[in-house]
Amino acid sequence: MSFKERAAIVGIGETDYVRGSDRSATEMMLEAARAAIADAGLTPSEIDGLIPPPVYTTAEELAANLGLEDLRYSITVHMGGASPTASLQSAALALTHGIARNVLILIGWNGYSALRPRAGVNRRRELAGISSMTTAVRDFYLPYGAISPAQFYAWIAMRHMKLYGTKPEDMGAVAIACRKHAQLNPRAVMRGKTLSMEQYLQARWITEPFRLYDCCLETDGACAVVVTSSERARNLPHRPVLIMGVAEGHPYPADDIAGRPDMFKTGLSYAAPKAFAMAGIQPQDVDFLQIYDCFTYVVLLQLEALGLCQPGEAGAFVRDGQIEIGGQYPLNTHGGLLSQGHAWGLNHVVEATRQLRGDAGAAQIADAELGLVTGWGDFGDGSIVILRR
Amino acid sequence: MSFKERAAIVGIGETDYVRGSDRSATEMMLEAARAAIADAGLTPSEIDGLIPPPVYTTAEELAANLGLEDLRYSITVHMGGASPTASLQSAALALTHGIARNVLILIGWNGYSALRPRAGVNRRRELAGISSMTTAVRDFYLPYGAISPAQFYAWIAMRHMKLYGTKPEDMGAVAIACRKHAQLNPRAVMRGKTLSMEQYLQARWITEPFRLYDCCLETDGACAVVVTSSERARNLPHRPVLIMGVAEGHPYPADDIAGRPDMFKTGLSYAAPKAFAMAGIQPQDVDFLQIYDCFTYVVLLQLEALGLCQPGEAGAFVRDGQIEIGGQYPLNTHGGLLSQGHAWGLNHVVEATRQLRGDAGAAQIADAELGLVTGWGDFGDGSIVILRR
Numbered sequence: 001m002s003f004k005e006r007a008a009i010v011g012i013g014e015t016d017y018v019r020g021s022d023r024s025a026t027e028m029m030l031e032a033a034r035a036a037i038a039d040a041g042l043t044p045s046e047i048d049g050l051i052p053p054p055v056y057t058t059a060e061e062l063a064a065n066l067g068l069e070d071l072r073y074s075i076t077v078h079m080g081g082a083s084p085t086a087s088l089q090s091a092a093l094a095l096t097h098g099i100a101r102n103v104l105i106l107i108g109w110n111g112y113s114a115l116r117p118r119a120g121v122n123r124r125r126e127l128a129g130i131s132s133m134t135t136a137v138r139d140f141y142l143p144y145g146a147i148s149p150a151q152f153y154a155w156i157a158m159r160h161m162k163l164y165g166t167k168p169e170d171m172g173a174v175a176i177a178c179r180k181h182a183q184l185n186p187r188a189v190m191r192g193k194t195l196s197m198e199q200y201l202q203a204r205w206i207t208e209p210f211r212l213y214d215c216c217l218e219t220d221g222a223c224a225v226v227v228t229s230s231e232r233a234r235n236l237p238h239r240p241v242l243i244m245g246v247a248e249g250h251p252y253p254a255d256d257i258a259g260r261p262d263m264f265k266t267g268l269s270y271a272a273p274k275a276f277a278m279a280g281i282q283p284q285d286v287d288f289l290q291i292y293d294c295f296t297y298v299v300l301l302q303l304e305a306l307g308l309c310q311p312g313e314a315g316a317f318v319r320d321g322q323i324e325i326g327g328q329y330p331l332n333t334h335g336g337l338l339s340q341g342h343a344w345g346l347n348h349v350v351e352a353t354r355q356l357r358g359d360a361g362a363a364q365i366a367d368a369e370l371g372l373v374t375g376w377g378d379f380g381d382g383s384i385v386i387l388r389r
Numbered sequence: 390m391s392f393k394e395r396a397a398i399v400g401i402g403e404t405d406y407v408r409g410s411d412r413s414a415t416e417m418m419l420e421a422a423r424a425a426i427a428d429a430g431l432t433p434s435e436i437d438g439l440i441p442p443p444v445y446t447t448a449e450e451l452a453a454n455l456g457l458e459d460l461r462y463s464i465t466v467h468m469g470g471a472s473p474t475a476s477l478q479s480a481a482l483a484l485t486h487g488i489a490r491n492v493l494i495l496i497g498w499n500g501y502s503a504l505r506p507r508a509g510v511n512r513r514r515e516l517a518g519i520s521s522m523t524t525a526v527r528d529f530y531l532p533y534g535a536i537s538p539a540q541f542y543a544w545i546a547m548r549h550m551k552l553y554g555t556k557p558e559d560m561g562a563v564a565i566a567c568r569k570h571a572q573l574n575p576r577a578v579m580r581g582k583t584l585s586m587e588q589y590l591q592a593r594w595i596t597e598p599f600r601l602y603d604c605c606l607e608t609d610g611a612c613a614v615v616v617t618s619s620e621r622a623r624n625l626p627h628r629p630v631l632i633m634g635v636a637e638g639h640p641y642p643a644d645d646i647a648g649r650p651d652m653f654k655t656g657l658s659y660a661a662p663k664a665f666a667m668a669g670i671q672p673q674d675v676d677f678l679q680i681y682d683c684f685t686y687v688v689l690l691q692l693e694a695l696g697l698c699q700p701g702e703a704g705a706f707v708r709d710g711q712i713e714i715g716g717q718y719p720l721n722t723h724g725g726l727l728s729q730g731h732a733w734g735l736n737h738v739v740e741a742t743r744q745l746r747g748d749a750g751a752a753q754i755a756d757a758e759l760g761l762v763t764g765w766g767d768f769g770d771g772s773i774v775i776l777r778r
Contacts, residue, residue, distance in 0.1 A: 002486070054465065054467070054518070054519070055519060056519070057519075057524065058467060058519060058520055058521045058524055058644070059521075059639070060520075060521035060524075060525065060639065060642075060644040060768070060770070061521060061524050061525070061643075061644050063639060063641070063643045063644075064642035064643050064644045064645060068643075069641045070638075070641070070659060071638075071641075071643060072636070072637065072639075072659070072663070073478075073637065074466075074467070074468070074637070074639070075464045075465065075466055075467075076443065076464065076465045077463075077464055077465070078443070078447060078448065078463070078464075078465050089462075089488065090479065093479075093483065094482065096486075097391070097392055097482060099478065099482070099636075130444060130445070130446075130447060131447055132447045132449035132450060134447070135450050136449065136450070247461070248462065248463070249459075249460075249461065250448070250449065250452060250460035252452070252457070252458045252459070253449075253452070253453035254448070254450075254452045254453050254457075254460060255449040255452075255453045259453075270459060274461070378449060381449070
């Protein structure tokens with residue numbers, strides 16, 4: 001019994017991505033949610049499924065503020081940046097069985113304003129949750145002085161460089177592609193700020209081998225998508241974007257990068273074959289890639305996990321403009337977390353939907369029919385969705 | 390496309406319920422999980438779906454410690470005490486579609502040791518999560534000095550008494566039935582401590598109209614169940630317990646008791662008709678009831694929401710031993726949260742499974758074929774599962 005193409009994305013919404021907001025995460029999520037519901041041609045009372053982030057707000061708070069009178073289904077995915085894409089799996093399951101009729105997935109946070117004190121910005125007290133970033137950092141990494149994701153992922157990136165000869169310029173190619181695409185996107189924080197390879201290489205170290213432009217933006221903002229059954233989707237305003245294949249995966253051991261027999265075998269290595277089998281397509285068939293880009297190197301690793309290139313060959317894969325618009329595998333056509341803004345990758349789902357509707361403006365990929373979105377979270381949890389217009 | 394009876398509970402496990410533990414919630418959950426997996430006749434590596442509680446631990450931490458090498462599915466339900474039963478819905482959906490082959494649902498906490506300082510008990514620092522109990526209490530109730538669930542639910546109970554003439558003795562009948570049943574259960578914290586109506590009525594106030602014995606126990610402990618597809622269940626050691634009907638519901642507004650047009654219309658009022666329709670049975674058909682019993686009055690409210698009696702008539706329903714073993718609707722045959730122990734109601738699912746296997750010992754209901762379990766969480770989120778042997 002397959003749920004392939006039984007559900008479709010029919011509404012998208014997002015706030016501006018900004019550095020410094022005077023609004024709470026919940027307020028921003030409500031704005032994005034109302035925009036997504038309106039975009040779907042629905043009213044809030046027609047939403048009866050909610051997948052909120054595991055932090056900052058609750059389904060109950062959102063339901064009360066949106067006016068959802070019959071919330072029939074709510075779950076949460078705790079996979080960090082892999083959560084939005086994995087949430088599409090649960091939404092599709094619930095819709096296939098009529099557990100809910102219209103499911104709203106959302107994420108919002110003050111990723112800039114709340115996480116650390118900054119001059120001129122009131123530090124916001126956001127309610128925290130728990131993830132493997134909480135428990136594993138406490139148990140395994142803090143004792144060694146490693147306290148931020150840039151440090152944890154630097155270990156894997158360094159190993160990849162030593163083993164396969166991956167170059168700084170390869171990571172730079174990802175940063176530059178995202179930055180180029182951001183120039184085409186009025187919603188991108190980095191619009192108007194170009195980036196050359198020289199600038200990339202001259203930027204300061206964050207933690208070796210990551211330079212400044214290897215690291216994603218920290219922004220405040222929110223994103224939302226509405227998913228419904230494929231049948232109902234036909235009667236709604238926009239061309240439905242069908243969920244053709246979807247899967248999640250967790251590496252082993254899931255909570256300890258350093259304990260893995262193969263550091264490069266992450267959640268996406270497990271998830272991708274399942275999603276492609278469900279969709280019945282090959283990785284090479286997709287018209288664009290929206291790849292979770294918390295760090296440039298994490299993009300390289302995922303290109304290998306997807307099977308778009310062999311292990312160790314991602315560096316060669318991203319050269320010569322292949323991942324830029326006009327190349328064979330345009331990647332993060334909105335600018336990504338690196339140059340648009342950081343909404344845990346739900347903005348990648350929003351961009352994929354725009355592309356498949358033909359609404360991506362200057363970044364539009366001609367005749368885009370099949371798109372792929374990945375999520376990456378915590379210590380390599382992975383998720384993938386294959387979307388078809 | 391129905392998922393009725395496509396999934397079955399095949400393994401159960403629990404720790405002792407104790408007042409004062411030197412173990413973390415995660416350690417206790419691992420014990421319960423290993424017991425449930427063994428009971429199912431499976432090995433840990435066969436578990437590929439995890440629904441942990443939204444607090445205290447993560448799927449990644451549990452997977453790593455259990456040795457789950459291919460975790461394919463993990464979500465979390467944020468409905469407080471309604472979570473365990475609602476989790477069965479997501480497990481059944483994932484199993485129906487092969488997203489996972491064997492799903493482990495678990496909960497464990499130091500509900501006694503961690504929540505408040507006590508003489509002679511080291512206060513444990515457990516990692517906290519977020520629920521509507523966090524946000525709504527902060528927003529709506531703390532300003533009025535109401536800080537604990539006993540206070541919030543006292544408002545509804547008091548209104549019910551005024552409106553319908555519900556008597557203290559009616560709430561007492563629930564406490565006494567649970568206590569009687571605990572005498573039959575070697576795992577019950579209150580085994581050996583009987584309770585008479587006179588003792589019940591003479592107990593001190595906690596918050597009017599709740600006396601001491603209207604309030605559930607605070608215990609440390611953990612519980613786990615393994616769910617698999619009905620096909621695979623046939624080849625496992627125990628008689629499968631089929632998920633015949635399941636649903637969740639959220640009242641409106643979900644986060645504010647005082648703002649509801651009808652205080653007595655809670656999540657279960659929405660969920661119960663859906664679960665009975667899915668199962669194709671009437672409420673009166675079940676052989677026993679395991680009803681979430683954080684407070685005695687909450688049981689009365691749910692009996693009405695289930696349609697076992699008319700609004701306002703739950704008091705009459707529980708009189709004359711009808712909810713005791715030997716009566717028509719034996720309730721909380723393990724002693725419940727009131728007299729066995731508090732594992733967020735997952736212990737109710739464990740007990741229902743024992744009853745339907747015929748393994749409930751001195752508390753066994755003869756020829757039990759159909760059982761019902763409810764969950765109640767936060768401010769009236771509700772869930773229900775109907776199980777068939």
